[in-house]
Amino acid sequence: MNQDSIFIYSPELLKYKFSDHHPFNPLRLKLTLDLLMKSNAIKTNDIVPPRFATNDELSLLHDIDYIEAVQQAGQGLLSMDRAENYGLGTEDTPIFPNMHENSALLVGGSLTAADYVMSGKANHALHLGGGLHHGFRGKASGFCVYNDCSVAIRYIQETYHAKVLYIDTDAHHGDGIQWSFYDDPNVCTLSIHETGRYLFPGTGDIHERGHDKGYGFSFNIPVDAFTEDESWLTCYKEALSEVAAYFKPDVILTQNGADAHFLDPLTHLSVTMKTYKEIPKIAHEIAHQYCDGRWIAVGGGGYDIWRVVPRAWALIWLEMTENRNDMNQIPSSWISEWQKKAPVTLPLKWEDDDCLYAPIPRKAEITEKNGQTLEKSLFPIR
């Protein structure tokens, strides 16, 4: 059966969990799905469970010895010395039981999404458990064990021979995917993120444009700390429309980290729900304009799991399914279900209040600087 949009989910995805106190909290997935259900915006047959990625599929990107190390770590068999070499057992990526299987399921979800979209069984697929963009070939980094996006792109290349445009709107630079395809002219990466001046991982400068044959197929727009909706959206809209026109992808893969929001505790950007409503809207348009609708969307960062992530991620699904979301209020059943578990007051509306934060000093300068950054980044294709 041909479906317009599918939502990849199973409760097993919640097992990608480092610890109770770790900021990367899989409860986000459940909160988002529940918000969609209580809004009557998703049906049971929209939901497709993820499959496991095989070791062969993981090794499209990852080193065999790294995969083995993750397997051993998940069984408690990896020594701390060896773990450290693989970035495992750190505060960012602590070792947890069955970490190989649980990580391989996240990757498998992106492969399921890729198969549905590339074989024409669905136009769009949303896999919020994916988007682990900091994972490297042989090293865990920044909460990411395996890099589902890089594996999925390699898989799409091998199985469907398609040109992939990867679009990363997480507040952190999409370094793992950028370096995976740095010399590949058939994958174009576009990342908009907070400047690496202070923020992890520190890379993502406009001058990182690719290497060798891949030169000119890596785009970075590092925006200043405290950037707000208007300036952020200008960068996003102009960059995406121009890069898509230049690269002419067969499919787009969007990484939808929701950590650029003002309330996010890990970053310093100041965007609101306005931005999270626009991000999928533009991506959707681009998918239909260039890719016959082929659009795979994954999750990513997002550390205010109560007030920001469920709304931001639900908006992707609403856009995908062309649900025009004239809802104003968050369903009271969702609030009453979760408020008692939340340490903060849950939002009552889909949109943020205008007085969410005090006016940012030097807004005009930040906007002007971002404009220059955008100009420099797109200069080669203008």
Add this chain to the structure above:
Amino acid sequence: MIVEEIMKTNVITLTQNHSINDAYKLMLHYKIRHLPIVDENKHLLGIVSDRDIRDALPSILIDSSKQRNVLLKPIKMIMKTNIITGHPLDFVEEIGTVFYEHPISCLPIVKEHTLVGIITKTDLLHTLVELTGAHQPSSQIEIKAPNRAGVLSEMTSVFLKRKTNILSILVYPYKHDEKYKMIVIRVQTINPTSLIEDLKHAGYQVLWPNLPGIQL
């Protein structure tokens, strides 16, 4: 750190009887701006830069047809022979001083009269970036701390407690008050928030970053 750790060892060279045209093409091909000129024993005889070649080329503003044979002349006619060189065991800091004091952009590295490597200003800058740890995934924290003995040791215990690997530390004087120093630390974590809490709790002023225009 010593020069042999950062120098390029696959040096592109020519002999003195090669033509200026040969040098010009080689520079274009390898996207380089300096060519050491050596004899058959790899002994350094001279060096040619892209500026030397430009000086030898006809002006684009005058009829150049008469000067076409210029490019066929041997390099030895334009190469510089009073060359400043370095040794593989020189300290990188010393090389920095050499570049600062002389109007040159590259340094051939010579050992027992033989050319063994080359370092350019760009290589030196790249090394500096690597030393700051900025090429590895990390977060940057800037801390204003009192300028006295033992501060670094006290401060880094916070990082030990959080099991966070420090990639690099840079210490420099605080411009506005010599009683303080700025300490710039690159840490291997995506989530420095708890570290920053601990540091603030221990009485340090942390910039990560602050609102624009607000000074520590």
